[in-house]
Amino acid sequence: xxxxxxxxxxxxxxxxxxxxxxxxxxxxxxxxxxxxxxxxxxxxxxxxxxxxxxxxxxxxxxxxxxxxxxxxxxxxxxxxxxxxxxxxxxxxxxxxxxxxxxxxxxxxxxxxxxxxxxxxxxxxxxxxxxxxxxxxxxxxxxxxxxxxxxxxxxxx
Numbered sequence: 001x002x003x004x005x006x007x008x009x010x011x012x013x014x015x016x017x018x019x020x021x022x023x024x025x026x027x028x029x030x031x032x033x034x035x036x037x038x039x040x041x042x043x044x045x046x047x048x049x050x051x052x053x054x055x056x057x058x059x060x061x062x063x064x065x066x067x068x069x070x071x072x073x074x075x076x077x078x079x080x081x082x083x084x085x086x087x088x089x090x091x092x093x094x095x096x097x098x099x100x101x102x103x104x105x106x107x108x109x110x111x112x113x114x115x116x117x118x119x120x121x122x123x124x125x126x127x128x129x130x131x132x133x134x135x136x137x138x139x140x141x142x143x144x145x146x147x148x149x150x151x152x153x154x155x156x
Contacts, residue, residue, distance in 0.1 A: 002032040002098050005137065006062075008055060008105040009037050009130055016131040023138035030145040031092075035134075038062075040105070048107045056110030059102065068096040069117045072103050072133065076120030081154060085144035087119060101141070103133055 020035060027033040040054045063069060068091055079087070091099055102109070102117075114120070123133055123140075146153035 001092060001096060002034075003027070003101065003141070004033070004098065005035045005101045005103070005134065005141075006059065007035070007037055007103045007130065007134060008040065009134070011131070013131060016135065019135045020138065023135070023142050026142045027138065027145065030149070033141075051105060052107050052110050055105045056113045059109075059113055060116065063100065063116065064098065066096060066098075068094060068099045068119075069113075070099065070101045070119045070121060071109065071113065071117035072101070072123050072137065073109070073114065073117070073120040074122055074127075076122040078122045078125075081140060081143050082147060082156070084121070084140055085147035087121075088141070088144040089148055091119075101137060103130060103137065106130070 024033060024035055038055070038058050040051060040058055070091075102113070104113070123136055128136065143154055145151075
């Protein structure tokens with residue numbers, strides 16, 4: 001099984017690059033993992049619906065019917081790290097070859113993407129910058145694997 005984190009990131013900060021590399025490497029010790037930045041051809045900030053639709057199509061074109069999609073969504077389930085690790089464990093046992101974690105674009109995701117998601121997670125009640133959200137998600141994925149492997153990273 002391979003895990004892939006999808007995003008529509010447009011900016012890069014040195015602190016983010018460093019954290020992204022650290023957690024990508026750490027997660028890679030448990031399972032094949034990559035971060036994939038998707039691109040959409042639109043720069044018009046006033047065309048929110050157009051951008052959301054185009055981003056949705058890019059995602060749908062990427063996904064295969066048997067892929068597992070985890071969507072970060074403000075209306076998704078809230079959970080603690082233990083519950084998240086239990087979801088990771090169920091996903092790992094599902095037999096899926098590819099698992100995608102999706103951080104949507106600045107205007108959210110299309111209804112088609114919401115319908116396609118196998119699991120929706122609310123990362124925080126706060127609105128998070130995309131870079132911060134990605135680092136938090138990466139850390140929680142890593143933490144989830146350390147919980148599953150009984151490694152001394154998580155201190156309940």
